[in-house]
Amino acid sequence: MSKDEQQRPEARKPRGFPDRTAAVIAAERRLVDAISTVYQRWGFDALDTGPFEYVDALGKFLPDTDRPNSGVFALQDDDEQWIALRYDHTAPLARYVAENWERIPKPFRRYSAGPVWRNEKPGPFRFREFIQCDADSVGVAGPAADAEMIAIAAEAMQAAGAGQGEYVIRVNSRQILDGIMETAGVIDPAQRGTVLRALDKFDKFGVEGVSLLLGRGRKDESGDVTQGAGLAANQIDVLIEFITSRSTTRSETVRKLANSTGMTRSGAQGVAELAEIDAILSALGIGDDAAAFDPSIVRGLEYYTGPVFEAEFLREFRDADGNPMRFGSVGGGGRYDGLVARFRGEPAPATGFSVGVSRLAAAMAATGEEKVQGPVLVLVLDKDQLADYATLASDLRRAGIRAEMYLGSSGMKPQMKYADRRNSPAVVIVGGNEREKGVVTIKDLNAGAAAAKGMTDNDAWRSERPGQFECPRSEMVARIKAIVGQP
RNA sequence: GCCGGCUUAGCUCAGUUGGUUAGAGCGCUAGAUUGUGGAUCUAGAGGUCCCCGGUUCGAGCCCGGGAGCUGGUACCA
Numbered sequence: 001m002s003k004d005e006q007q008r009p010e011a012r013k014p015r016g017f018p019d020r021t022a023a024v025i026a027a028e029r030r031l032v033d034a035i036s037t038v039y040q041r042w043g044f045d046a047l048d049t050g051p052f053e054y055v056d057a058l059g060k061f062l063p064d065t066d067r068p069n070s071g072v073f074a075l076q077d078d079d080e081q082w083i084a085l086r087y088d089h090t091a092p093l094a095r096y097v098a099e100n101w102e103r104i105p106k107p108f109r110r111y112s113a114g115p116v117w118r119n120e121k122p123g124p125f126r127f128r129e130f131i132q133c134d135a136d137s138v139g140v141a142g143p144a145a146d147a148e149m150i151a152i153a154a155e156a157m158q159a160a161g162a163g164q165g166e167y168v169i170r171v172n173s174r175q176i177l178d179g180i181m182e183t184a185g186v187i188d189p190a191q192r193g194t195v196l197r198a199l200d201k202f203d204k205f206g207v208e209g210v211s212l213l214l215g216r217g218r219k220d221e222s223g224d225v226t227q228g229a230g231l232a233a234n235q236i237d238v239l240i241e242f243i244t245s246r247s248t249t250r251s252e253t254v255r256k257l258a259n260s261t262g263m264t265r266s267g268a269q270g271v272a273e274l275a276e277i278d279a280i281l282s283a284l285g286i287g288d289d290a291a292a293f294d295p296s297i298v299r300g301l302e303y304y305t306g307p308v309f310e311a312e313f314l315r316e317f318r319d320a321d322g323n324p325m326r327f328g329s330v331g332g333g334g335r336y337d338g339l340v341a342r343f344r345g346e347p348a349p350a351t352g353f354s355v356g357v358s359r360l361a362a363a364m365a366a367t368g369e370e371k372v373q374g375p376v377l378v379l380v381l382d383k384d385q386l387a388d389y390a391t392l393a394s395d396l397r398r399a400g401i402r403a404e405m406y407l408g409s410s411g412m413k414p415q416m417k418y419a420d421r422r423n424s425p426a427v428v429i430v431g432g433n434e435r436e437k438g439v440v441t442i443k444d445l446n447a448g449a450a451a452a453k454g455m456t457d458n459d460a461w462r463s464e465r466p467g468q469f470e471c472p473r474s475e476m477v478a479r480i481k482a483i484v485g486q487p
Numbered sequence: 488g489c490c491g492g493c494u495u496a497g498c499u500c501a502g503u504u505g506g507u508u509a510g511a512g513c514g515c516u517a518g519a520u521u522g523u524g525g526a527u528c529u530a531g532a533g534g535u536c537c538c539c540g541g542u543u544c545g546a547g548c549c550c551g552g553g554a555g556c557u558g559g560u561a562c563c564a
Contacts, residue, residue: 015556059564071564087564120563121488197562220560224490302564381522412522420524431522445524452525462520 016120016128018362022372027361032113032133034159035355039111039135042152047110049092051117055082057095059303059342073119085117089134090303090336090352097138097350098343106139113357125359136352138340143273145351146307146335147280153311153331153353154290160360162313165289171309172297173274174334176257179267180295184238186231194229195239200298202243203328210243211236243296250278253293273307299332306335311355317363327363331355374422376403376480379415381431392428392440392476399477401484419445426483428476429468440476443468444483 013019020028040046055074074084086092089112097108113133122128135152137145150169157167177196186195198213205213212218214236217228231239245260247253257263257271274293281291291309299308311331333353340348378393380386389405396403406415419427429441448467455461471479481487 012555071562091564118563121561123558218560220490222489222491222559224560226489226560300564304564379523413520413524416524418524424524427523429522433522441522443523448523449525455526458520458525458527461525462523465523466525468523 014128016122016126018127021365023365024361026372027364028131028357031160031355031357031361032131034161035133035156035357036111036113038152038155038159039133042109042135042148042155044109044111044135044137046112047093047096048112048114049086049089049096051085051115052083053086053092053095055084057343058084058087058091059339071119073117087118088116089114089132089354090136090339093134093136093138093352094336094339094350095343097340097348101344107145108138109136111135125362127358127362130356130358131361132354133357134352134354136350138348138350140351141337141349143276143307144280145349146273146309147277147284149333149351149353150277150281150291150307150309151284151286153309153333153355154286156331156353156355157311157313160355161364162315166315167311167313168289169291169309169311170294170297171274171277171291171307172293172295173270173307174304175266175270175273175306176295177270177298179264179270180239180242182264183267184231184235186229186235191229194227195231196298198229199239199243199296202296207240207244211240214239246292246294246296249288250274250281250291250293253295254278257295270306277307299334303336303339304334305337307351308332308334309353311353313360317366327359329356330360372423373402373484374419374424376401376426376428376484377415377419377422377424378403378405378428379412379419379430380406381412381429385430385435388435389430392430395477396428396480399481401477401480401486426480428480434470437470439470439472441468441470442476442479442483447483 018024036046055072058072072084072087074082077083093110093112097104111134114131115129116132117129119128133156135149137149150171153169154167157169177199181192181195186192195214198210201213202210205218209218212228213226214229214231215233216230218226220226242260245253245256247256254271254275257274258268263271278293297308297310299310309332310329313327313330316326331354333351335349335351337347337349340350376393376396378389378396380389386405393403393405406418408414408418410418416427424445426445427443429443434441443465444467446467448465451464451466452461455464455466469479
C-alpha cells in the first residue's frame, strides 16, 4: 500500500444525515411551500430563529443536563456557555416571545419552516436533521385556539397531498389523562410517566402489549425486557377501558368520557374542553374522519398542558423492495401554557402544530411519486459548430425550457445515454444533413421508449428511429414546448 | 442506551469438512452499428472476503476483541 493510499480518507457519511437527491428536494420544497401557504392564509407571520440556542433556554426538557449532548447536538461557545442546535421550533419561539414580549402584538401568531436536529439513533425515514413546518399562537387561552390549530393541521395535511380519508388528526387532552390516572390511583410522578408512555404504545402493541407495560413488563422480539409500571390488575382495567373508549364520532367519544365513573375535576374540565373543540371543528367543516378524539394519544411528556394532537398519514406506501410501509405520525402539537412563562413568571398560554416534512418527502421520492424531469439536451456532433449548438440551447432556455448543450467529449451514443440517465424529455440533433437543409431533428425520448417497447429486432429499432422527427429551425421551440407539456 | 441478526465485486448474493489461482446474475465499459438511449450477441474492467489479533502446515470459513450496517426495544422535549 502506498503512502498516498494510507493517507487517503474514506468517503463516508455520518449516519442520519442523508444526501438528498433532486427528487427529495423537489418534494420538500413543494411540501414546505404548500403548508406555509396554509399557515400564511390563517394569519400567521413568518419568523425564523437561528439554529442555535443556549442549552438552558432550550429548557428543563433536556433528558440529562449533565450530558448536554444526549438528545441534542451541543457545543461550548468561546465564552464557555453551552449552545445547542434546536430540536424543534417551539422552544426557540418561546425564547423569542419572552425576549421581545413588550414589542410584539398579542396574540402572537407566527410560522416557520426549517431544519431541526436531534442526536438520536436514526432509522428508516428517521433522520438526525429534518425539516419541520411549524405554526404557533402565543397569548391565547381556551379551546377555540386549539380547535383552530386542529383545523389548520387538517388543512396542512390536505395541502401536503393527503386526500379525504388519507389522514386523520387524533386529539386527546392531558387534563383527561391526568384525571384518569388519578382515578386509577396512579399518584407518583415517575410512575405516571411510565404509565403515559405505556398508553402511548396502544397503536403499536394493542390492549395486550399495553396491559403488560402497565403491569409486569413486556418482552420484545429480540428477547429484551421492557420494565413495566407495576400496576395492579384493577388499575390496569381502569386505564385500558379508558384508552379503548374511542367512538367513531367525536361527540359520542365525549359522551362516553363524560359518563365514565369517578371522573376527577381536572378530567371533567378536559372533557368540557373537548366538547367545545368538537363544536368549533364542526362549525369549521372538519368532519369526524378528519379529526377524531382518541384517548390513547399522549405525545411526549413534559411541556404539554392541555389538548394534544397528532397528525397521521394513512396512505400506504411501498418501499424500494415493494414492501408495504405505513407512516404513522407525521406531525403533532398541542397546548403548552408553561413554556413562555418559564422565562417571564407571568402566564403566557400558547398552542401550536408542526409537520415533519422530511420523512414525507423522502417517502414520496422513494416511491417514485416525485420524479424530476431532466433538461432538453442539444447533442454536439461537430466540434467546429459549438457556437451553433450553444445558440440552439440558448433559444430553448429563453423560451423557459430547461436545456443544456452537451459538454463532454464523447460520441453520439454516450450522449444519448447521458440524456437517458438525466431523464431528458427530448434531444436536439443537428449534423451535416440538418445544417444543409436548415432543419433540426428532435427526438422525443419518452415516445421513443414507448414505441421501442414492442420491438425486438435491432435493425428495425435502428431504421425506425421511434419518436424522432425533423422540423424547420423556426419551429424547434414550439415543437419542444409541446413535448415537455409547456404552453 | 439495551437485545438480536448481518458484513465476500458498484448492487443482490453463492462459496462444500479449514486445502491450489474466490464465483454467478444484474449493472458498468467497449465493439458488432458513418449519426441514436431499449433488446440480443461478443469481449473487458472491477476484490483489503469489514478491521485487529489468535489457533493452524494452511483461514473467506474456527476463536477473541473492535467497527459498521440492520431489525426490535427504549428515548423522542
